[in-house]
Amino acid sequence: MKTLIKGFTLSFAFICAPLWAEPSAILFKNVNVFDGTHEQLKRNYSVLIEDELITQVSAKNIKVNDSVTVIDGKGKTLMPGLIESHGHLSIIDKLSNLKHHYTWVDIGNRMVPMAESWLMDGFTTVRDMGGPSMGMMRSINSGVILGPRIYPSGALLSQTSGHADIRERSDRHVTLANVHDEHMERLGYVRVADGVDAVLTATRENLRNGATQIKIMAGGGNGSEFDPIDSMQYLPEEIEAAVKAARDWDTYVAAHLFYPAQMHRFIDAGGMSLEHAPAIDKAVMKKIVKKGVFLSMQMNGLSTELRDSPFNPPYAREGIIAIQKDSKNFATLVKKYKPKMVFATDALGDVDTQTKQRRFELFERARVFGNFEALKSATSVGGELMLLTGKRNPYKKGKLGVIEKGAYADLLLVDGNPLKDISVLGGYPKWIEAPAPKPVDTIQVIMKGGVIYKNTL
Ligand SMILES: [Zn+2]
Structure with a gap:
C-alpha cells in the first residue's frame, strides 16, 4: 500500500480527486481501446487491472466480484499512458540562470510541481535525458511525491569544449586548473570527461548514482556558446568506452547530435539512441x-x-536557422524509411513553459506524421525504447506503452478519439504564444501502476 498525502494539492492547479488508496482490482468496461500498436480502435472492450498490471483485455464482458471497482467508460477511449522519451525534469530554468541563481534546494523544490505536471498531462513515463533526476525517480517510486515513471540519464557527459561544457570564458577548467568544484557538475547536470579513462569513470559514476542509460554529447549545439553545431565530439574510442561501461551494466548510450558524420561515428561505436538528429540523411536512416x-x-x-523562443540565447538564432535549412528532408526520410521514432519534446524551463512545449509537440507530430504515428511514438515505440535498459530497468514487471495482458496498468481514459483529434490529449497549434496552460479536461482518468491519480468522471 502506497502512503500518499490525502488531498495533496497540485500546484499545477488541476482539480484532482484525493489520491485513491491502491485498489486491488479495477475493471474498465464499455471502452474503445487504442492499444498503442494498432490504428483501429477495439470497440466496446473490457480491461481488467489487478494490482499494477493489466490482467485481461476482452471483447466480452469480464465477470468480476463485488470487491472490484467498476468504471463504465461509456464508449470513451482507453489508451496507454503517454511516454516522453527526451525530457529534462531538472532543467527548470535557463542553464545560465541555474548556474548563477539556484541552490540544490531551489531546484529540488521546483522539480516537484514539474513531475506532477507531466503526470497530470497524461505522461506516465519520462526518459530524462540529462540532469539530476535520480533522486526524483526514487522519491516518486517510493510515493513521497507525485510524478511519472522516470528513466534518468544523470549528468550529461561531454568532452572539454563539448556541448555540456557550459563554463563561461572566465571559468577555470575543473581538471586542468585542479579546481574540483564547478557548480553545475556539483549539482549533477554535467560532467566534463576527456579520454577513455575519464569517460569510463564518469559513465560508471552515473550508473552508480542510478542512471538507467547514459547520455553523451557527440556533437555541438545552438544552446551553448563555444561549440560549433557541426563539431565532432568524442573520439570513437571515447564513445566505445561509454558503450562498453554501459553494456557491462546491461544498458545503452544515447547521444545528442545533429549531423550525419556525428551519427555514423556514434552508431559505429555502438550507440543506440539518436537524440535530435534532424539533419539525418539516407545513409544514416538505412543504418x-x-x-x-x-x-x-x-x-x-x-x-x-x-x-522566436525567449529561451534562445542571442547567439543561437543564426544556428537554428541554419540547422532548420539542413533538416528540410527530415519528415520525408522518416516517412520513407520508418525508423523507430519516439515522442520527444526536449522541453526546458518552468512548468508552464514545458507544458506548452509538450502540447505543441503533440500537435506538430500529428500534423506532420498523422495522429496514429504520433500516438504510436508516444506509447508502444517509447515502451520498446525503455526496454533497452535491460537489467537496469526500474520497472521490470511488465511492458509500458501498450494495452495488453501483462503490461503495466498505465492508462488514460479520454473523452474523444485521439486518433482523430489530438486536442483531446492537449495537442495545441501554438507553443511560445500559447495561453497559460489549463488542465486537459478531456483526459478524465489517469492511472499509473493501477493507481488512479486523476478521476473527473
Ligand atoms: Zn535535451
Whole structure:
C-alpha cells in the first residue's frame, strides 16, 4: 500500500480527486481501446487491472466480484499512458540562470510541481535525458511525491569544449586548473570527461548514482556558446568506452547530435539512441533501421516558433536557422524509411513553459506524421525504447506503452478519439504564444501502476 498525502494539492492547479488508496482490482468496461500498436480502435472492450498490471483485455464482458471497482467508460477511449522519451525534469530554468541563481534546494523544490505536471498531462513515463533526476525517480517510486515513471540519464557527459561544457570564458577548467568544484557538475547536470579513462569513470559514476542509460554529447549545439553545431565530439574510442561501461551494466548510450558524420561515428561505436538528429540523411536512416537504433527527434525543433523562443540565447538564432535549412528532408526520410521514432519534446524551463512545449509537440507530430504515428511514438515505440535498459530497468514487471495482458496498468481514459483529434490529449497549434496552460479536461482518468491519480468522471 502506497502512503500518499490525502488531498495533496497540485500546484499545477488541476482539480484532482484525493489520491485513491491502491485498489486491488479495477475493471474498465464499455471502452474503445487504442492499444498503442494498432490504428483501429477495439470497440466496446473490457480491461481488467489487478494490482499494477493489466490482467485481461476482452471483447466480452469480464465477470468480476463485488470487491472490484467498476468504471463504465461509456464508449470513451482507453489508451496507454503517454511516454516522453527526451525530457529534462531538472532543467527548470535557463542553464545560465541555474548556474548563477539556484541552490540544490531551489531546484529540488521546483522539480516537484514539474513531475506532477507531466503526470497530470497524461505522461506516465519520462526518459530524462540529462540532469539530476535520480533522486526524483526514487522519491516518486517510493510515493513521497507525485510524478511519472522516470528513466534518468544523470549528468550529461561531454568532452572539454563539448556541448555540456557550459563554463563561461572566465571559468577555470575543473581538471586542468585542479579546481574540483564547478557548480553545475556539483549539482549533477554535467560532467566534463576527456579520454577513455575519464569517460569510463564518469559513465560508471552515473550508473552508480542510478542512471538507467547514459547520455553523451557527440556533437555541438545552438544552446551553448563555444561549440560549433557541426563539431565532432568524442573520439570513437571515447564513445566505445561509454558503450562498453554501459553494456557491462546491461544498458545503452544515447547521444545528442545533429549531423550525419556525428551519427555514423556514434552508431559505429555502438550507440543506440539518436537524440535530435534532424539533419539525418539516407545513409544514416538505412543504418539505424538495420541496427534497430532509435530516433528521438523533436518536431518543435524544426518549427518557426523555435526561432522566436525567449529561451534562445542571442547567439543561437543564426544556428537554428541554419540547422532548420539542413533538416528540410527530415519528415520525408522518416516517412520513407520508418525508423523507430519516439515522442520527444526536449522541453526546458518552468512548468508552464514545458507544458506548452509538450502540447505543441503533440500537435506538430500529428500534423506532420498523422495522429496514429504520433500516438504510436508516444506509447508502444517509447515502451520498446525503455526496454533497452535491460537489467537496469526500474520497472521490470511488465511492458509500458501498450494495452495488453501483462503490461503495466498505465492508462488514460479520454473523452474523444485521439486518433482523430489530438486536442483531446492537449495537442495545441501554438507553443511560445500559447495561453497559460489549463488542465486537459478531456483526459478524465489517469492511472499509473493501477493507481488512479486523476478521476473527473
Ligand atoms: Zn535535451
